[in-house]
Amino acid sequence: MKKVIALMAVVAMFAAFSISTVGKKLPSVGYVLVGPKNDGGWSMRHHQGFQSLTKHGYDVSMVEMVPEADSSKIFRKLARKHDIVFATSFGYMDHMLKVAEKNKDTVFLHATGYKGNDKNMDNYVCHSFQARYLTGIAAGMLTKTNKIGVVGSHPIPEIIRNINALTLGAQTVNPDIEVNIVWINSWFDPPKDMDAAKALLDSGNDILYTTTDSPSVVSLAQRAWKSGKEVWSMGNDAPMGSHGPDRYITGMMFNWNVLYKHIVDQLAQGKLKMNQRWAWGLQENCVGLSPWGKNVPGEVINKVETVRMNWINDQMGTYYPFDQGITKADGSTVGKGEIARPQLETMQYFVKGVASPFPVK
Secondary structure, eight states: OHHHHHHHHHHHHHHHHHHHHTTSOOOOEEEEOSSOTTSSSHHHHHHHHHHGGGGGTOOEEEEOSOOGGGHHHHHHHHHTTOSEEEEOSGGGHHHHHHHHHHOTTSEEEEESOOOOOSSSEEEEEEOHHHHHHHHHHHHHHHOSSSEEEEEEOOOOHHHHHHHHHHHHHHHTTOTTOEEEEEEOSOSSOHHHHHHHHHHHHHTTOOEEEESSSOOHHHHHHHHHHHTTOOOEEEEEESOOGGGSTTSEEEEEEEOHHHHHHHHHHHHHTTOOOSOOOEEEOTTTTSEEEOOOOTTSOHHHHHHHHHHHHHHHTTSSOTTTTGGGOEEBTTSOEEOTTOOSHHHHHTOOOOBTTBOSOOOOO
C-alpha cells in the first residue's frame, strides 16, 4: 500500500509540473562565451551545457568570442530577445551588473563571480577547486622531480584557488612539492600556451597543468615522452586525453548541463529567486574528473577515487581543504574554519609550496 501511495505522489508531482507548463512558452536563453564554442575547454563545456537544454524544449542562442571589455552591448542585445541571459567569464561581472540594472524584465546570471542584486541578477559557480585538489594528489604521486608546472591564464580568484588546491592535494602525498607558474594572460592563445608549456618542461617540471582552454600541455607531454622524457599532463575543463593518450593523467572537468537545467527549470516554473548564488561541486556532479589516462598506475587511481568518494559521501566539507587551515607562501597562516566561500571568491595569495611569485596587477 505504501508503494502505491508513493507512486501516486510521484505521478501527481509530474502531473502538476506538466499542468503548470502546458500552454506556457518556455523561457528563451541567451549566453555569452569568452572564447570559441569549440575551444576544447571552458567555452566548449558551457556551450555543450546550454545546447543540452534544447532537448528539453528550451530555445537557446549564443554569441561567442566576446571580449570582456565589449560585453555590455552584447548583454543589452540579448536582453531584448531572451528571458534569461548567462555570462560565462569572470571579467563580464561588472558589465552585466550595469546592464541588469537597466533591463529589469530580463534575468541575468553570471558565472564565477560574486556580484548581483535582489531583483534580476545572480551568480553561480561549480567548485572546480575540489576536482583540482584530487588531481593534485595524482600529480604528487607521479612526479619524479617534485616539480609541477602550470600554464596560468588570468590570475583571477578562481584560478588562484585552483592552483592552491592542486598544491595542497599534492602535498598530502608529497610534502616536497614545488609548483611553478608561467602566466600568459589569456584564456585561449594556443601559441603562447605552447611556449609556456615548453618553458615549464625545460625547467624540470614533469607534471604539466594548464588553466587555459588549449590542450598544449597534453600534446607536448606526449611528444616529449616519445623522445625519452618522463613527463605527465593534466587536462582542464573538458576531457583532453585524446591529445596525448600515453601521458595523460586526468583533469578537472565541468558538467554545466546539470546546473543550467536546474536554473532554467526554476524560471519556467516561476520559482526562480535571486541571491541563490548556486555553488555546486562533486556531490552535485557539476565538476568531476575526466577519464583516466590508460597508463596511469592503478594505485594512483585507487587513491584519488577513494578520496573522491569520501567527498561525495560527505566526509569532507564543501570548502575542504581550505577550511582545514592553510599556510600562505609568505609563511603566515589562516586558521581552521576561517576560509569559506567569501574568502575563496576573493583569494589573492598563494599557499606554501607555490614557488612562483604572486602576479602583480
